Amino acid sequence: MTLTLDAPRIVTTHPLLQVHHVSKSYGSVNALRDVSAIAYPGEVLGIVGESGSGKSTLLRMMNLEETPDTGSYTLDLPDVEGNLFDLDRFARRMLCATRIGIVYQNPHLGLLMKHSSSGNVAERLLVAGERSFATLRAKATAALEASEFPLDRLDAPPIELSGGMQQRVQLAKAIALEPALLLLDEPTTGLDVSVQALVLDTLKRLQQERRITMVIVSHDLGVIKTLADRVMVMKGGEVVEAGLADQIFQDPQHAYTQQLVHAKL
Amino acid sequence: MIPVLDIEGLSKGFTLHHLGNQIEAFKDISFTVGAGEFVLLKGANGAGKSTLLRTLYRSYLPRAGVIRFHSDDGPIDLARAADIDIAHLRRTEIGFVTQFLQARPRVSAEAIVAEPLRLHGIPADEALIRAREALATFGVKQELWKAYPTTFSGGEQQKVNLARALILPQKLLLLDEPTASLDANARAALVSRLEELKAAGTAMIGVFHHPGDVEKLIDRVVDLTPDFIKSEDRIDVDL
Secondary structure (H helix, E strand, O other): OOOOOOOOOOOOOOOOEEEEEEEEEEOOEEEEEEEEEEEOOOOEEEEEOOOOOOHHHHHHHHOOOOOOOEEEEEEOEOOEOOOHHHOOHHHHHHHHHHHEEEEOOOHHHHOOOOOOHHHHHHHHHHHOOOOOHHHHHHHHHHHHHHOOOOHHHOOOOHHHOOHHHHHHHHHHHHHOOOOOEEEEEOOOOOOOHHHHHHHHHHHHHHHHHHOOEEEEEEOOHHHHHHHOOEEEEEEOOEEEEEEEHHHHHHOOOOHHHHHHHHOOO | OOEEEEEEEEEEEEEEOOOOEEEEEEEEEEEEEEOOOEEEEEOOOOOOHHHHHHHHHOOOOOOEEEEEEEEOOEEEEOOOOOHHHHHHHHHHOEEEEOOOOOOOOOOOHHHHHHHHHHHOOOOHHHHHHHHHHHHHHOOOOHHHOOOOHHHOOHHHHHHHHHHHHOOOOOOEEEEEOOOOOOOHHHHHHHHHHHHHHHHOOOEEEEEOOOHHHHHHHOOEEEEOOOOOOOEEEHHHOOO
8 A cells, every 4th residue: 555665866875773674572472573764864753653562662772772583773873883783781881872862751761860960961971981070060061051951950860850851861961972863762751741842842953953863752743743854653563654754644644644643632 | 948847647645544435636637847937726626736736745645646856966756756855855956835834932033034044054144144134025023033933923924934935945846825814015025036036947836826916927827627628828827
């Protein structure tokens, strides 16, 4: 039913991220079935789908937190070669610290809740080998400022901050090392609508200023619509449809995507 | 005439899965647009005029047919081109103008207008100067330039939108009723900007509720009424 498009002819740049034929099962449950995804440099790829569609599992694989049963993952970066799923634990940790940033829905997963906010960001820099206290402080402050975190609260631990501010600390930590890839797992879910708009706005601005490649996972179509250039729709561990964001929202082809788009308020 | 777009046998329909049926929008449309040519789409409500524009922009996926676009990088079929190529062409060669502004929170009018220039690689300060000129041309008051258009009236938002949509000269411009509900001064500014772009070689395909607004620009009319003569010379047309 879905028509097959030609390979790119005008854009000759290689995709930054390529995931091919990834499958994963937990016992008898197929979490992911032959999933492929690509993202070009500076592009925002949105992944939508309901709980259990496999979208978050796919994102965790892109952050090398999980390994599929089969499939490959490459990033087109200097000094980064081969199937990243084959890397050992140390190499994975180093690659994630220096080249990939992630923001989780739950800040407890990304932050040390009782350490200072600037310390949380500096920790990421320490992992990458930065040792000078002055540089750490300066870089952490710059990242927090870029994330529009109020600088009079640098020393406040995340546990004392609002949900929106916690997400800004996560974001600062994620971008502190200017990663090539930023992964966002439901970054605004659970926030008040007004706070959500501000966080999305910060993400949009950072994306435009720094041309960071982003993959954002959300069940909220509004979030995806605001940020994504291209959208992948997942259901039951499979990709049912992919296309330009406006095409997915205005002319969805698959029955499930139509249901999803029409269900939006 | 330098060809910009050759449309051959283009058809579009929608499958509505929850109703289990199909809706046909238009069928077997063929016409050509050259550089500096202005084609008016004609047809009753529901004839598929806006649907055709969206299909050419690839917001809609065509059912059948070829949309050969003569890009700076050679001919490419927009009906089947990769998403990433379409995204690139939308930034560089193909524009879509509607009457609605996609305002974003906390982005000023002048920044929204300057954005297409910046994304095109023009330095930020130069982009800003040109954006302010464009806002002035469309009659947006200077005190509004630094304000956020999310709070503007519909008419002012529309002017910001036009300033933005027309700031970067493009090879192909798709116009979906951009004059609707525009005041006389802004309409005159729009027509004069379109004239400028046309003289510079931009090919245009437009839908206008009141074609009289753009009368002097029209070179040809394509009628989408089913089984009508597909294309006619501007002279014979009753606007």
